[in-house]
Amino acid sequence: MITAPNISSIFPKHLFWDVKVDQLEPQRDQDLIIPRALYMTNEKSFEDDISRLEMFYSSDEIVRNLKSTKERISNRVCEMVAHRYHIPPFHRYSHR
Numbered sequence: 001m002i003t004a005p006n007i008s009s010i011f012p013k014h015l016f017w018d019v020k021v022d023q024l025e026p027q028r029d030q031d032l033i034i035p036r037a038l039y040m041t042n043e044k045s046f047e048d049d050i051s052r053l054e055m056f057y058s059s060d061e062i063v064r065n066l067k068s069t070k071e072r073i074s075n076r077v078c079e080m081v082a083h084r085y086h087i088p089p090f091h092r093y094s095h096r
């Protein structure tokens with residue numbers, strides 16, 4: 001039986017400050033892992049951060065979770081994800 005890698009060996013532990021990171025399971029907890037993995041990303045770190053996610057998740061799973069999350073994901077991160085996957089830009093927050 002192949003065991004899933006420990007999330008803390010792939011992503012920085014500080015992203016999961018409020019949960020027991022050793023108990024996270026990639027498929028079950030994707031609604032937490034995906035937005036947290038991109039929470040602190042920027043233009044410099046985006047390629048590395050998104051590549052780590054793509055080890056576990058499809059582009060559809062990443063986009064779906066970013067669109068529905070309650071986490072404070074910036075519009076810029078959403079734009080970078082949309083550009084990577086060649087989909088129309090989407091935003092978490094409207095500019096009023």
